[in-house]
Structure formats: C-alpha cells, structure tokens
Amino acid sequence: MPAATAATVRDALGAAVDALKAAGVETPRLDAELLLAEATGRDRAELTAAPEAGVEPAAARRFGAMVRRRVAREPVAYILGRKGFRRIELAVDPRVLIPRPETELLVEVALELAPRRALDVGTGSGAVALAVADELPQTDVVATDTSLEALEVAKANRDRLGLGERVRLAQGPIAADERFDLLLANLPYVSEGEWEGLAPELTRFEPRRALVAGVAGLDAIEDLLAALATGRLRTRAVALEVAVGQAPTVAQLVRRAGFDSVETRRDLAGIERVVLGR
Numbered sequence: 474m475p476a477a478t479a480a481t482v483r484d485a486l487g488a489a490v491d492a493l494k495a496a497g498v499e500t501p502r503l504d505a506e507l508l509l510a511e512a513t514g515r516d517r518a519e520l521t522a523a524p525e526a527g528v529e530p531a532a533a534r535r536f537g538a539m540v541r542r543r544v545a546r547e548p549v550a551y552i553l554g555r556k557g558f559r560r561i562e563l564a565v566d567p568r569v570l571i572p573r574p575e576t577e578l579l580v581e582v583a584l585e586l587a588p589r590r591a592l593d594v595g596t597g598s599g600a601v602a603l604a605v606a607d608e609l610p611q612t613d614v615v616a617t618d619t620s621l622e623a624l625e626v627a628k629a630n631r632d633r634l635g636l637g638e639r640v641r642l643a644q645g646p647i648a649a650d651e652r653f654d655l656l657l658a659n660l661p662y663v664s665e666g667e668w669e670g671l672a673p674e675l676t677r678f679e680p681r682r683a684l685v686a687g688v689a690g691l692d693a694i695e696d697l698l699a700a701l702a703t704g705r706l707r708t709r710a711v712a713l714e715v716a717v718g719q720a721p722t723v724a725q726l727v728r729r730a731g732f733d734s735v736e737t738r739r740d741l742a743g744i745e746r747v748v749l750g751r
C-alpha cells in the first residue's frame with residue numbers, strides 16, 4: 474500500500490504496483506499511473522517523464538484511498554467516475570455497465586448505415602446512443618433500458634453532452650409502435666453458469682442485471698427478436714452485440730425474425746461480436 478506521504482512519483486507508483494499485483498490486478502502499472510494522474514492532477518506522460526518529482530501529501534492521501542479501492546478490485550472507471558467511449562466521455566458508477574471497447578463496433582455499424590432514426594435497446598450509461606448522436610448529427614435516437622437507475626445515469630450523460638434534443642430516453646425493453654431504420658443493442662449475454670467465474674471487477678461491482686441473461690445468456694436477445702418477429706417493434710436493420718460463440722445462433726434467430734441479409738462483424742480481437750441483419 475502506498476505510504477500517505479510517499480516522497481516521489483517513483484516511490485508512490487512502486488508501492489502501488491506491488492499492492493495491485495498482490496491483489497491479482499491484471500494491469501497494475503497502467504492502473505497505478507491512471508490513479509496517480511487523477512490524484513495529482515498531472516497527466517500520465519508527465520508522471521513517467523519525471524519519476525523523481527514530489528507527490529504532495531494531500532495527493533498522496535487521495536492516491537492511497539484510490540489504490541485501496543482498486544486493491545478491493547473496484548474497476549478503475551468507477552474509481553475515476555468516467556470512461557471514454559468513441560469521442561465522448563461518460564460518467565459511470567455501479568448503476569451501469571462500464572462501456573467496453575468492443576461495443577464501439579455497434580457505433581461503426583451505425584456510421585455505415587447512417588440511419589435517420591435509431592433505437593438503442595439496453596442503453597446503460599447511454600454509451601451507444603450518445604456516441605451515435607455525437608457522430609451522426611442527422612440521426613435521432615431513442616434509448617431504452619429496463620433499469621430506472623441506468624436511465625438516470627444516461628440522462629445525466631445526455632444532458633452534460635448537450636444531446637437532449639436528439640436522444641430520447643424511455644423505460645422499457647422496447648419503444649413500442651415506432652419504426653426505426655436501425656436497432657442497436659448490447660444486451661446482457663452472459664449465461665447464469667458463467668457469472669461466478671467472472672473477474673471480481675464484474676461480479677463485485679458491475680450490475681448483474683446488465684450482464685446475465687438466463688441459462689444460455691440469450692434470454693434478452695431472444696425477447697427482443699421475438700418483438701421484431703411479431704411486428705411489435707419495427708426496424709429496417711438490427712445490429713446485436715453477442716458473446717464469444719453466440720454469433721451463429723443469434724444469426725439464425727435474426728434470420729427467423731425476418732431479416733434476409735445477415736452477416737457478422739469481428740472485433741479487434743477477431744471475435745465475431747456483432748450480428749447485423751437487414
């Protein structure tokens with residue numbers, strides 16, 4: 474644990490890295506640098522360029538408190554209270570899932586299709602809806618979530634980003650009786666059985682309802698596709714983020730829901746991550 478009065482950046486980082494490694498944190502150096510940057514108000518490059526620079530006692534205390542939270546495996550994004558996604562920064566806390574880099578693929582699909590009206594189902598922090606509205610000035614977005622708590626976070630993000638005129642938030646799985654050009658969804662897709670085996674960052678801090686969807690992890694996606702198949706929800710195209718190995722099953726479900734052309738998109742790790750139906 475870093476001493477409250479660590480004299481230099483090097484000392485503070487060294488002690489934090491040791492504590493984080495011992496706690497099983499996967500990226501101890503990066504995390505320690507991010508937290509020290511936050512505690513001192515300096516940027517990471519400045520810290521690494523001047524390891525002998527002093528750390529003031531107040532900053533050292535702030536840093537110590539943050540490192541203790543990280544040692545308990547709280548994610549860095551919750552400790553900092555924010556996460557970057559595409560060109561925007563989102564406020565995040567344990568009411569919402571921390572947006573993941575692979576979810577940016579959904580935004581790339583939206584850029585390709587340039588919808589006039591888009592629907593983001595399961596918006597969480599608002600990541601997908603707000604990034605789409607930010608990058609596509611002609612697009613109006615409806616964003617839904619079953620969780621009122623998540624919608625509070627999404628609303629605060631939307632208003633801070635000044636996107637209130639083009640992003641409407643609604644509670645519920647779907648926005649009924651409306652027609653969309655593109656439906657985007659990163660719904661829960663972890664199976665019940667997988668949950669316990671996930672990293673403590675997820676199981677101790679992220680909302681279970683944002684991650685787990687029944688025995689096969691497909692309940693939320695199946696419900697959504699059922700709404701599309703029965704015409705309760707209408708869209709010209711649908712793009713769904715899926716877990717490793719789910720793409721073939723979901724592609725079949727998307728076809729059955731009435732989309733003739735179905736393809737999958739891979740993320741940067743080469744995993745089939747998005748199923749796109751048109």
Ligand SMILES: C[S@@+](CC[C@H](N)C(=O)[O-])C[C@H]1O[C@@H](n2cnc3c(N)ncnc32)[C@H](O)[C@@H]1O
Pocket residue numbers: 569570571572573576594595596597598599600601617618619620623645646647659660661662682683684693696
């Ligand atoms: C995996 S998180 C994704 C959040 C956000 N879209 C992102 O990518 O960061 C799933 C979100 O869907 C919401 N959710 C769960 N089941 C849902 C359903 N049936 N309909 C709509 N939202 C749902 C959860 O509350 C959670 O906020």
